[in-house]
Amino acid sequence: MSDSPTAPLGPAHLEQIDSALAQIAEAKKQITLAQRAGIDVSQSADQLAQSEQRLRQIKQVYFPGQ
Numbered sequence: 001m002s003d004s005p006t007a008p009l010g011p012a013h014l015e016q017i018d019s020a021l022a023q024i025a026e027a028k029k030q031i032t033l034a035q036r037a038g039i040d041v042s043q044s045a046d047q048l049a050q051s052e053q054r055l056r057q058i059k060q061v062y063f064p065g066q
Contacts, residue, residue, distance in 0.1 A: 009062045017059050024052045 027048055034041045059066070 014063050017055055
């Protein structure tokens with residue numbers, strides 16, 4: 001077993017993280033449209049930002065430079 005901090009996650013996990021980040025980017029566009037339409041989506045926007053931050057932190061720790 002490796003002592004590397006990257007050992008628990010593999011290439012499939014990186015693909016899932018990248019896919020989730022792409023979905024977040026699309027959701028941000030939809031939130032912007034909803035805001036322009038006068039819909040209060042502030043709670044959704046906050047939750048999305050938190051999720052994005054967590055995913056980016058995981059990616060940075062387990063897949064630095066990717």
